[in-house]
């Protein structure tokens with residue numbers, strides 16, 4: 001029996017994929033084998049001693065202590081692309097909201113309650129204050145061309161915009177999906193200096209935190225509009241407010257409100273709704289649950305942040321999986337212990353990612369607790385699991 005703890009509301013469509021004869025799934029599980037989480041902050045959480053896997057039902061993993069997990073041999077998954085369409089649709093909404101003063105106009109229209117037959121006349125008289133430009137023919141700069149950025153860039157082209165993109169780490173699959181009509185920015189500053197609209201789609205990390213600061217606002221086109229549905233901390237709050245006050249920015253749309261942003265008229269604050277559609281919640285939950293299940297039952301790794309992809313067809317009668325430091329002679333030490341105990345290896349696979357390596361070893365014989373203990377004691381070994389092959 002495996003136990004899975006949920007830290008946020010996770011769609012039932014996903015959780016139902018963990019059958020009740022093999023899994024106990026609840027927000028109240030004490031010492032779980034796996035955690036499925038959305039945006040709950042796990043950074044200061046004490047990691048349960050049984051924990052083997054954390055699945056982020058979503059894209060951003062800045063709420064998960066990745067380094068601490070890697071040290072302990074705990075795998076972290078996310079669900080790439082599963083909520084990208086939901087975010088893209090909200091970005092397109094944000095584009096129009098930032099341009100056409102729809103939100104301000106709607107609020108103003110509400111002030112006409114009680115004016116009775118005068119409402120029509122007052123609307124016509126007052127509407128000019130909410131005029132705003134069309135997006136067609138304007139330039140949008142898309143920063144980060146991953147699952148969301150590629151969709152935003154392609155759809156902005158379809159809306160008649162001139163699209164420039166920046167992503168020095170673009171993946172091959174994203175490059176295949178991106179329209180060849182998207183202009184490749186020679187630098188981030190070049191994108192920022194030439195765009196009427198800028199949309200950010202990069203992860204928050206120590207390298208990207210505060211990336212949008214005074215220096216970037218100072219090179220923007222006067223009156224530019226900035227859309228940030230990625231993460232609040234990518235943009236320095238005091239600098240964005242100053243850019244709005246100086247008229248450098250005419251609007252900032254964010255999915256991450258804070259007290260200061262809520263008070264400013266030039267900010268459109270959305271309460272983190274980027275992925276809040278039934279479709280994306282289901283997609284993320286299904287992907288997260290299946291990844292956890294395949295890892296717990298078969299040791300398969302797909303879409304992990306800290307582990308290398310690894311998948312091996314079953315052979316033999318037992319499967320040993322190990323997480324260890326990516327240093328010489330780790331496999332040598334493990335296989336030596338197996339050989340000393342006359343255990344034949346039916347098949348094996350080892351892959352590495354940065355400082356960590358993951359191995360799947362199928363064996364023909366039974367494995368005593370003593371052998372497992374000896375393997376666990378190898379220096380650099382972070383996690384050992386023994387699974388029964390089907």
Ligand SMILES: NC(=O)c1ccc[n+]([C@@H]2O[C@H](COP(=O)([O-])OP(=O)(O)OC[C@H]3O[C@@H](n4cnc5c(N)ncnc54)[C@H](O)[C@@H]3O)[C@@H](O)[C@H]2O)c1
Nearest residue numbers: 059060144145146147148167169201202203229230274275
């Ligand atoms: N508001 C929401 O609800 C919501 C939903 C989904 C994702 N997000 C946020 O949006 C981010 C992007 O999501 P995604 O699904 O497209 O992720 P993704 O991993 O598919 O794409 C991220 C892209 O950013 C690029 N990148 C990384 N550092 C960069 C840098 N310094 N400059 C330019 N490009 C850089 C990467 O190469 C990658 O192509 C997530 O990390 C998450 O924080 C928010």
Ligand SMILES: O=C(O)CC[C@@H](O)C(=O)O
Nearest residue numbers: 038039058059060275276
């Ligand atoms: O789970 C959510 O509602 C938000 C998810 C989003 O921020 C993400 O990074 O995928």
